[in-house]
Amino acid sequence: MTSVDHGTSTTKIRNWTRSFRLAAWLGWQIESNWADPFLFAIYSLVKPISGAAILVIMYSVITGGDFESPIFPYIYLGNAFYIYVGAVMTGISWAVIDDREHYKTLKYIYVAPIHFQTYLLGRGVARFIVASISVFVVILFGVLFLDLYIDPAAANWPLFIASLLVGVIMLALLGLILAGLMLLLVHHMFGLGEAVAGALYLFCGAIFPLEVLPPFLRWVGYLLPVTYWLELMRRSLVGSVAEAFPTFENLTDTQLFGILLGLTVVYGILAFVVFRICEKKARDRGLIDVVTNY
Amino acid sequence: MSRAQSGVRSPIVYRHFRKNSGMRLFFQTIIARAYPRLIGQQREKSWMFFDVFLPLLGVAAYVFVYRAIGAPEEYVGFVVIGGAMTAFWMNVLWSMSSQLYWEKEQGNLALYIMAPNSMMAILLGMALGGLVATALRALVIIVIGSWLFGVEYEVSNYLQLFVVFLLAMIALYGMGMMSASMFLLLSREAWHISNLAQEPIYLLSGFFFPIKNLTFWVALSASLIPLTLGLDAMRQLVFPSGESLGFLSVEVEIAILIVLSVIFLIGARYLLAYMEKLAIQEGRLTESRR
Numbered sequence: 242m243t244s245v246d247h248g249t250s251t252t253k254i255r256n257w258t259r260s261f262r263l264a265a266w267l268g269w270q271i272e273s274n275w276a277d278p279f280l281f282a283i284y285s286l287v288k289p290i291s292g293a294a295i296l297v298i299m300y301s302v303i304t305g306g307d308f309e310s311p312i313f314p315y316i317y318l319g320n321a322f323y324i325y326v327g328a329v330m331t332g333i334s335w336a337v338i339d340d341r342e343h344y345k346t347l348k349y350i351y352v353a354p355i356h357f358q359t360y361l362l363g364r365g366v367a368r369f370i371v372a373s374i375s376v377f378v379v380i381l382f383g384v385l386f387l388d389l390y391i392d393p394a395a396a397n398w399p400l401f402i403a404s405l406l407v408g409v410i411m412l413a414l415l416g417l418i419l420a421g422l423m424l425l426l427v428h429h430m431f432g433l434g435e436a437v438a439g440a441l442y443l444f445c446g447a448i449f450p451l452e453v454l455p456p457f458l459r460w461v462g463y464l465l466p467v468t469y470w471l472e473l474m475r476r477s478l479v480g481s482v483a484e485a486f487p488t489f490e491n492l493t494d495t496q497l498f499g500i501l502l503g504l505t506v507v508y509g510i511l512a513f514v515v516f517r518i519c520e521k522k523a524r525d526r527g528l529i530d531v532v533t534n535y
Numbered sequence: 536m537s538r539a540q541s542g543v544r545s546p547i548v549y550r551h552f553r554k555n556s557g558m559r560l561f562f563q564t565i566i567a568r569a570y571p572r573l574i575g576q577q578r579e580k581s582w583m584f585f586d587v588f589l590p591l592l593g594v595a596a597y598v599f600v601y602r603a604i605g606a607p608e609e610y611v612g613f614v615v616i617g618g619a620m621t622a623f624w625m626n627v628l629w630s631m632s633s634q635l636y637w638e639k640e641q642g643n644l645a646l647y648i649m650a651p652n653s654m655m656a657i658l659l660g661m662a663l664g665g666l667v668a669t670a671l672r673a674l675v676i677i678v679i680g681s682w683l684f685g686v687e688y689e690v691s692n693y694l695q696l697f698v699v700f701l702l703a704m705i706a707l708y709g710m711g712m713m714s715a716s717m718f719l720l721l722s723r724e725a726w727h728i729s730n731l732a733q734e735p736i737y738l739l740s741g742f743f744f745p746i747k748n749l750t751f752w753v754a755l756s757a758s759l760i761p762l763t764l765g766l767d768a769m770r771q772l773v774f775p776s777g778e779s780l781g782f783l784s785v786e787v788e789i790a791i792l793i794v795l796s797v798i799f800l801i802g803a804r805y806l807l808a809y810m811e812k813l814a815i816q817e818g819r820l821t822e823s824r825r
Contacts, residue, residue, distance in 0.1 A: 276724060276727070284727060284731055287731060287734075287735055288730075288731055288733070288734050288735070289734075291734035291735040291737070291738045292734045292738075294738050295734065295737055295738050295742075295743055295744075296600065298738070298744050298748055298749070299597070299600060299601065299604075299606075299743060299744050300600075300604055301748075302606075302744050302745070302748045303601065303604050303605065303606040303610070304604055312603060312604060316600065316603075432582075432585035432589065435585075435589055436585065436588065436589060436592070439589055439592035439593060439596075440592060442592070442593075442596050443592050443595050443596045443599070447596075448596060448599075448600050449596075449599045449600050449602070449603035450603060453599045453602050453603045454599065
């Protein structure tokens, strides 16, 4: 490598790091500075706990409070970790709408000497932090009050950390795909993120085993990396859940992790290709600084 | 200087345009504000898709949860009805409560306040248009949800069902009109509060399970939200086992809904007057503060 190449690479990395760091800081300010810390904490926790409580009440009404059945940790943990999907994936894509429509700053950010994709990824960090706290509190609530049994000594922590890491990267890449599409959308931008998050919630077996879905719909779940990620998260914390349902009973943890990794690479390539195409189209059509007022 | 420039109206033109004031202006304002919600919204067909498709995704997820844990089939019906009613809650939250805030952000609020019409009429128009448009969407959700999941209904009293629905909607949109003024006093918090008031309300109002399963006092407190009792009464009236799972008797729930309707409509008028007074006194209520 020549010294010029080395210098260019170093500059690029420095630029990406700076873009990511500043975007993360900006995202945190936007997410948190509308309220005092106490109100913000309540806001961040009430929503996910309520979502979990709906499922817990539905479950306890029907089963009479049989929280020891393996379906309960399946539902509860799937729902808890799904918080990351909504937060990270839609958080990154929402940055486009927020900057373009609300703050009307996207055009300035776009022409600034930063790496745009890295900037958008950085904007997801704040929501990732808030989501992590929510996930922790929801699981703690389950352990303390709902007989959700997680044995820290039996949990597979290396698998947990590795799956969490790959999963968050995978969700960020899905968010980048959505962000690219958002650059082109004017009428449906509010609905797109919710529609994708809602569809994933239904098809990836977050709160029920895939066998419950009609057979012609199950294949959708098998194509989604979120399905494998949620299964790994459950298995790493409560291994017995895996044995109770036939969905992935024939797959070992390593095989599941391999599939997750492979799908993350595929979706990663797709994300960068889709984003570049959308970005070019948005630039050609003059949509970068469009304000639709929708 | 021509007559038009000098502000003097031609007698010919004047004959055709009666001066709008009083009740005539009030009702015209209602119709004018309802129009974009009823007609304008239908022009963007894709919105209909999202308005129906998104609640259906949630409904489907909860139906499959009930099926995964072996719930009786009427619970599937409870979810379909609850899912359809989420459309009304979302409409009240985002298109009633937050509406004046959006108008402020877009610069229309100042025009509303300056115009010689009643703000109450504007809110009533928003409510009327939103109610009818959302009813269409809710109906589609019920029809598709019932068809997809094979839900069967057995209506025990059509008149009571109609009265319950009507009262629940009057009280709900009255609450939306009231909260529109309160939201106006907020800034960026408005968006966050609307966002926050989804899952907790779905939980407290029993959108996906019978409210009776919460403790009595929790259910009673949740009854301040009109959809809680409206949903409970409707489920009692359309499902054979609904009565045994009901929180209070339908008659009592109707009586409470009447009281809530009156309180919320009076509250809306009072808060609106207060907000207009603030707008005049402080002169900065229409400022967009990002």
